[in-house]
Each structure stands twice: as C-alpha cells, then as structure tokens.
Amino acid sequence: MTTTITAATERAMARETGLQQQRVRAAFWFLAPMLLMLFFVAAWPLFRSIMFSFTDADANNIFSGGAEWVGFENYLTWRVRENGDIRWRGVLADPDWWNAVWNTVRFAIISVGLETVLGLLVALMLNAEFKGRGLVRAAILIPWAIPTIVSARMWGWMLNDQYGIINSMLLSVGLIDSPIAWTARPDTAMIAVLIVDIWKTTPFMALLMLAGLQMIPRDMYESAKIDGIHPVKVFFRVTLPLLKPALMVAVIFRLLDALRIFDLIWVLTPRSEGTVTMSVISFQNIREFGDYAEGSAQSSLLFLIILIFVGLYIWLGRVDLTGERS
Amino acid sequence: MTASSIFWNVMFYIGVALVVLIAVFPFYYAVLSSFETGTDLFRVNYLPQSWDFSNYETVLGRASFLRSVLNSVFVATVTVLAALLLAVTASYALARVRFRGRGLLLLTILAVSMFPQIAVLSGLYELINWLGLYNTPWALIISYTIFTLPFTVWVLTTFMRDLPVEIEEAAIVDGASPWVIITKVFLPLLWPAMVTTGLLAFIGAWNEFLFALTFTIDETQRTVPVAIANFSGASVQEIPWGPIMAASVVVTVPLIILVLVFQRKIVAGLTAGGVKG
Numbered sequence: 001m002t003t004t005i006t007a008a009t010e011r012a013m014a015r016e017t018g019l020q021q022q023r024v025r026a027a028f029w030f031l032a033p034m035l036l037m038l039f040f041v042a043a044w045p046l047f048r049s050i051m052f053s054f055t056d057a058d059a060n061n062i063f064s065g066g067a068e069w070v071g072f073e074n075y076l077t078w079r080v081r082e083n084g085d086i087r088w089r090g091v092l093a094d095p096d097w098w099n100a101v102w103n104t105v106r107f108a109i110i111s112v113g114l115e116t117v118l119g120l121l122v123a124l125m126l127n128a129e130f131k132g133r134g135l136v137r138a139a140i141l142i143p144w145a146i147p148t149i150v151s152a153r154m155w156g157w158m159l160n161d162q163y164g165i166i167n168s169m170l171l172s173v174g175l176i177d178s179p180i181a182w183t184a185r186p187d188t189a190m191i192a193v194l195i196v197d198i199w200k201t202t203p204f205m206a207l208l209m210l211a212g213l214q215m216i217p218r219d220m221y222e223s224a225k226i227d228g229i230h231p232v233k234v235f236f237r238v239t240l241p242l243l244k245p246a247l248m249v250a251v252i253f254r255l256l257d258a259l260r261i262f263d264l265i266w267v268l269t270p271r272s273e274g275t276v277t278m279s280v281i282s283f284q285n286i287r288e289f290g291d292y293a294e295g296s297a298q299s300s301l302l303f304l305i306i307l308i309f310v311g312l313y314i315w316l317g318r319v320d321l322t323g324e325r326s
Numbered sequence: 327m328t329a330s331s332i333f334w335n336v337m338f339y340i341g342v343a344l345v346v347l348i349a350v351f352p353f354y355y356a357v358l359s360s361f362e363t364g365t366d367l368f369r370v371n372y373l374p375q376s377w378d379f380s381n382y383e384t385v386l387g388r389a390s391f392l393r394s395v396l397n398s399v400f401v402a403t404v405t406v407l408a409a410l411l412l413a414v415t416a417s418y419a420l421a422r423v424r425f426r427g428r429g430l431l432l433l434t435i436l437a438v439s440m441f442p443q444i445a446v447l448s449g450l451y452e453l454i455n456w457l458g459l460y461n462t463p464w465a466l467i468i469s470y471t472i473f474t475l476p477f478t479v480w481v482l483t484t485f486m487r488d489l490p491v492e493i494e495e496a497a498i499v500d501g502a503s504p505w506v507i508i509t510k511v512f513l514p515l516l517w518p519a520m521v522t523t524g525l526l527a528f529i530g531a532w533n534e535f536l537f538a539l540t541f542t543i544d545e546t547q548r549t550v551p552v553a554i555a556n557f558s559g560a561s562v563q564e565i566p567w568g569p570i571m572a573a574s575v576v577v578t579v580p581l582i583i584l585v586l587v588f589q590r591k592i593v594a595g596l597t598a599g600g601v602k603g
Binding site: 006019020022023024026027028030031033034035037038041042044045046047048050051052057062063071122125128130132133135136137138139140141142143144145146147148150151152153154157158162163164165168197199203204207208211253256257259260262263266267278279282283286287292295297299300302303306310 | 327330338339341342345346348349352353355356359367368369370371412413415416417418420423425431435437438440441442443444445446447448449450451452455468469471474475476479498503504505507508529532533535536539540550551554555567570571574577578581582584585586589592593596597
C-alpha cells in the first residue's frame, strides 16, 4: 500500500519537475530577444564608451579605428617640468569638471529635497476628501505631461529679463527693484533651473506618495482620532513610518534622474557656468568639440558615481526595489 | 463647526487653489502668448487681449516643423511597438516562472533604465555609424530602446505578477504550452496594462532630447523637441517667442488630452514603474 503511494507521489513529482524544467527552458527563450537587444543597445555601447575613455579617440580617428590606448591619461596624468614643478592634467585635475560635479550634486540634492517635501504636502492634500479632488489631481498632472523642452521654453519666456511675467510680478509687489536676467546671470541660473524642475516633477512625486498614502488603512487614523492624538503627532508617528518604503523608492528614482539631468539645462540656461552639469560638459566634449576621449572619461565617471551611489543606497537602506519580497 | 475648524477649512481650500494655479498657470500663459503678436506679445497681461492666429500660421507653414512632427510620431510609434513586442514574453518569464537569478536580472533591467544616457553616448554613436543609421529615424528608434524596453518589461512584470495563479494553473492542467498561455490566457488580460505602458513609453520617446540632438543633423530628420529647442528667428538676438509658444502648444495639447483621458491608468502605471516618463 505504502509503496504505491510513494510511487504515485514520485511520479507526480517527476512530472512536476519536468514541467518546471520545461517552463524554465521556455522562460529562457522568452527572455533571449529582450536580453540580446539590451546587450546591443546598452551593454556594448557602455563598454565601448568606457574603452574610449582610455584612448585618444577624437572626431578624426574614432570611426577608422585609429584611436590609440593611452591608459589613464584622460583621467589624470602629470608631467615634471624642468624647474621641478609638477603639472597635473586630465579630467580629475580640471576645474571645469569639478564645477560640473558641484553643480550636479547641488542641483540633485536641492531639487529632490524640495520635491519630496512639496510632493508630500500635495499628496497629503489629495489624500483628504474634498469636493473637486479629481479635478485637482487632473490639474497637477499637466506639468508632468508637458515635454521638458517645452517647459524649458515656456519658463524661459516667463523668466525673460525684459518681457517676462515673473519679473513683472516681482516688480509690482516690490520684491525686486529692477528686472533680473534669471537664466543668463551665473548666480540666478541655477535658481531658474530649480524652479522649472520642481514645478515639473513635484506632481510625479506627489502621485507616487499618494499611492503610498492610500495603502495606509483608514481605521489607523480613526483610532488615533478616538484616542485624541494630535494630528501632527499622528503624521510623524503613523503616516511617515508607514510611508517610508514608498518614499525611499520615489527618492532614489528622482535622485538618479536628477544626477543625469541634461535637456532642461541645455535649453533653459545654455552655456551657463552656473548650471553646467556632468552630462552637459560630457556632451559638449563629445558632440561639440569632437573630443570623444575626454567626453567619455567624464561620462564614465558619472556612471561610476551613480553606480557607487545606488550600491550604497540599496545596501544601507535595504530597499526592496524589485518588489520580489512583498 | 467651531471658528478654528472653519479657519483651517478656508486655509485648506486656499492651499488647494494655490497648487492648481501654480500647476496650470505656465501653460495658460503659453497659450495666451501664442495668440499675441507685435507689441501685445511684449506687454505683460493676465487675460487674453487678442486672438491672432498668425503665430500658428507661421509654425504650421514651416515644412520643417511639420516634418519634425511626423518624425516624432513615426519614431515614438515604432519604438513603442517594438518594446511591447519584446517585453510581453520577457515579462511573462520574469513574473510567472521561478528560476535562479531572477531577482538579479530584474534589478539589472531596472538599472539599465535608470543609468545616465550620456554614459553610452559615444559607444552608441560608434554603433549607429557602423550600422549606417546616422541621421535617420532608425538611429533614434534603436537608441530609445534603452529606456523604453526596460521600463515596459518592468511595468508589465509587476502587472503580471498580480494576476491570480489559478488562471494559469487551469491552462497548465489542460496541457497548454507556455506560448499558448501567453497568447491565449495572459494577452487578453494584459491589454489594459499594455495600453498604459505603451502610452508612457510613447510619451518618453516623444519627449526624448539627448539622443535626438546627437544622432540627427538635418532639419528634415529632427524630432519635435530638437525642432523647438532650435527654433530661431531672422537674427540670433531675435528669439521668435510667439511662434515658439505656438509650436509648444501644438505639440503639448495632444499629450495633455491623452494624459487626462487615461489619467487613472497612467497613475497606476507610474506607481507600478516608479519611473519618470
């Protein structure tokens, strides 16, 4: 009796594993086209870009294959002069590069910080029940729907020094005495970029956090209300801790996006030293000066920075990005 | 109601009104400016002063602008169709089949969509030149796959993971092959998710700027964002703000309508993908 049961179970198990094997084999073939495509458009170009950063590739030799290996020369190299002074060259000794790094970091931290706070406020607002909530949600989707280049142009017009409505508003309430050339002045260009980015991206943050807020059971708030706990305390003790996972994911996506910013800066504040970022300086070298070697070195450094940053974030925050565990 | 609760209610609605105003005003002002010419355009006003269509006539009269709209439609459509085709089977494998290294693979795919596009620029430039596609729409279609494909795979995987196991089990018991399961069982259920992802990928491709700026050189090959960024007047100093605003309105209104119509679906797709479109 027992033997037959075991045999039956074994047969069932064998069928099961056979099925599982068949499924895994099918899965491989289902994944193959996508993986092949990603290899050609992402992995291979990334590898080649990093290779270029170790050569003297420029517009003349890049397609003929005549670029020669120069090691770390594009990154950092030194020469001892006759008088004994050491002269440093390469991206890592270039003040323009460090200016771009500083601009990128400054932009990423300030924009994501403000977008998180403002997005949370808007999300809390949309989580309350009031008349016309659907309409408000539709309205805040508009900045998100507008292409970045169009936003840059629209705001460029509004921030225009002579005819811009922003200067006119500020002048009429007496906040400034004379019109400001927002996008042209090195000290205000970053403010202009931040205004446009925050305007465009806060809705996205708000919607992500709203989804997180709606996961919090309503009865939690009700019991807190019955216990007479102050709303501010409820926010810090209940809402914020429960929102943390959604918040962490939203912040990392935004930070990664902010670190690679290019289009808004290129169109809103072209060639401004106050806003040039790592992506912009690298693009200028590659596309405008044909200096593939230096441009690739800069883009590879940006890639490395982002890689380290993501690694640290996942490791320190124990963020479950894939959603596999839930 | 007590006095203080009335006060906070009023404050709440003022806050709501302020948020709506800030969100909508810049586009409203662009529409306003697009209907103004001459001195009207250069005088700040908050309400419509005139309904002058000459900026629209200027923009739509330019053959190069119409061409760039067509280029954008073509590039975005082909990109989305290709991404969906490759993503459906891949996301089935990632969502429904257990295999070793699945989590790592998902993470890698996510990483591809988030890494800086500039990091592949020179390598991709070489690849596109080698394929002989420089300055053609196909250069853009290939390069846009970098961000549309991972995004589509990612969102479809999350959607598919949430579908109940039972529907698939019934098909397995009936002896259906994985291919039949995808096409006959999952595809009909997946349509709503595919519309959402397709729409978001379309918006992403429509708005892309860096690759479009790098891989096209002629006015006839440009996409809309590059055309709008390079809009210039008779002289360098004279920026044609009127026509720029008209062009901006022309390319943005269809997007805004799409987004408002598919509002709920888009919000669901965004929260599943967590990726900015």
